[in-house]
Amino acid sequence: MEVLTWIANNIFGVPAFLLGIIVLMGLMLQKKTVSQTVSGVFKAMIGFLIINAGAGIITGALNIFQPLWAEVFGLKAADLGEFMGQTAFNVKFGSAVTLAMFLGFLINVLLARFTRFKYIYLTGHMMFWTTTIFAGIIVEAVGAENVSNVKLIAFLAIFMGLYWTFQPALVQPFMRKVTGGNTIALGHTSAIVAILAALLGKIFGNKANDTEKIKLPKGLEFLRDSNVITALTMGVLFFVGAVIISFKGSVGSEELIAQAAGQNFPMYSIIQSFTFAGGIAVVLLGVKMFISEIVPAFNGIAKKIVPGAIPALDAPVVFTFAPNAVIIGFLGAFAGALIWLVVLGNTVAYVFVPTMIVLFFHGATAGVFGNSTGGVRGALIGGFVTATIVAWGQYIMVHFLNATTIPDTAMWAADSDMFVLGPIVKALAHLFF
Amino acid sequence: MKILCVCGLGQGTSLILRMNVETVLSELGIEADVDNTDVSSATSERADFIITSNELAQSLEDHAGKILIVNNYFDLTEIKQVLGGCIN
Numbered sequence: 211m212e213v214l215t216w217i218a219n220n221i222f223g224v225p226a227f228l229l230g231i232i233v234l235m236g237l238m239l240q241k242k243t244v245s246q247t248v249s250g251v252f253k254a255m256i257g258f259l260i261i262n263a264g265a266g267i268i269t270g271a272l273n274i275f276q277p278l279w280a281e282v283f284g285l286k287a288a289d290l291g292e293f294m295g296q297t298a299f300n301v302k303f304g305s306a307v308t309l310a311m312f313l314g315f316l317i318n319v320l321l322a323r324f325t326r327f328k329y330i331y332l333t334g335h336m337m338f339w340t341t342t343i344f345a346g347i348i349v350e351a352v353g354a355e356n357v358s359n360v361k362l363i364a365f366l367a368i369f370m371g372l373y374w375t376f377q378p379a380l381v382q383p384f385m386r387k388v389t390g391g392n393t394i395a396l397g398h399t400s401a402i403v404a405i406l407a408a409l410l411g412k413i414f415g416n417k418a419n420d421t422e423k424i425k426l427p428k429g430l431e432f433l434r435d436s437n438v439i440t441a442l443t444m445g446v447l448f449f450v451g452a453v454i455i456s457f458k459g460s461v462g463s464e465e466l467i468a469q470a471a472g473q474n475f476p477m478y479s480i481i482q483s484f485t486f487a488g489g490i491a492v493v494l495l496g497v498k499m500f501i502s503e504i505v506p507a508f509n510g511i512a513k514k515i516v517p518g519a520i521p522a523l524d525a526p527v528v529f530t531f532a533p534n535a536v537i538i539g540f541l542g543a544f545a546g547a548l549i550w551l552v553v554l555g556n557t558v559a560y561v562f563v564p565t566m567i568v569l570f571f572h573g574a575t576a577g578v579f580g581n582s583t584g585g586v587r588g589a590l591i592g593g594f595v596t597a598t599i600v601a602w603g604q605y606i607m608v609h610f611l612n613a614t615t616i617p618d619t620a621m622w623a624a625d626s627d628m629f630v631l632g633p634i635v636k637a638l639a640h641l642f643f
Numbered sequence: 644m645k646i647l648c649v650c651g652l653g654q655g656t657s658l659i660l661r662m663n664v665e666t667v668l669s670e671l672g673i674e675a676d677v678d679n680t681d682v683s684s685a686t687s688e689r690a691d692f693i694i695t696s697n698e699l700a701q702s703l704e705d706h707a708g709k710i711l712i713v714n715n716y717f718d719l720t721e722i723k724q725v726l727g728g729c730i731n
Binding site for chain 1: 665715
């Protein structure tokens, strides 16, 4: 009995070890060599721990961005307050998240096997982020001390299993229009903006005015590089904010400038923005490493159990069908984001962090789906709707749903479907826990 | 032989491509070290072949490795055509 408790606490309870065991099972099932298995397990574990390192870097930079723009807008101490943070949250609930992902995946496979919804969700990193954010919402709603791990895992596994099966199904009618076939589905949290873009494009757009008929300037490829675009946007925002602060002369401004310890404040701010981009790059490296070991295992299991399965894939699979719509949708989202940044700052006193990664992938997807029914106008509307959901969603998620758990993660990794389903998760949490 | 599968963020799409490339390689009986990453990191990673989409290929023009273009990452036939043509 003591041994079991020890194992539960020191192995299963430590997310990196639990993940290692799941990956080990997956690799053995795929009949990989000993060398591949050892390498795979270690890479998955290291990847997971890299996430914690990256999260720390991001928080550090955000702790300067929020007060900076709060001071620009003249808001009173609109900082984040006390919260757990991704690293502490991972230590306490990482195992629950990992197990819920795995069990949720099995539920997805079973639902695909026994119903006519033959979709298998294969976008591993979104599985991780969505489960994490929803776990954060539940822990926030119920209280970190009161939440039962067993209930948390069970609830998340069922909720995610249902979401991963039915989200692709809901998008599929529109997906067929975009891809011209039924071999792939969309497995991504931009589903809600994709659907909205397609619907609004049909009503307000002009399908004849297709985005692919336009000739876009060649030099826009750098937009596909997430490091560059995150650093660029955050760099501009940090710099503009810092310049305003340098001239403001208020008490708050002086306090902020003192943080640069003598270095020129706008220059210091640019470094902070690039540090933020660096933190994101580190986290993404970690997620990539561990997802690279999990998803092939999941794929192998799914192939054996569900013949005729339709893979639900990451958003970029639709990008090749309308590359111009990708850029137009993103530009629409970016413009909308800047507008909402100012509106949110001046109305509800929230400093919106324009997360380039989310705005790009979701704006682009909305652009493609909007174009499929409404041409250029549909793509732009899709982009603007994306920015609206992301801006207001981030405010509600950081301020209310995840306020004391993982607002740091919610600020850059939470996105469309999570924002829309978040309140439902909270309501259900109060019901079941 | 090292093959690098590249997508925008290095998270989802490049992984799907990598899994499918590994499947095709085992069907063709070819052994290779296959990895996946994002376009940003790809510029500094060594590889004999880079597999990516048309749009991203332009950002990797200066890479020492040979660039192979695949448009549908889940189409095993297209991947087989592209790989089979270049490696034999």
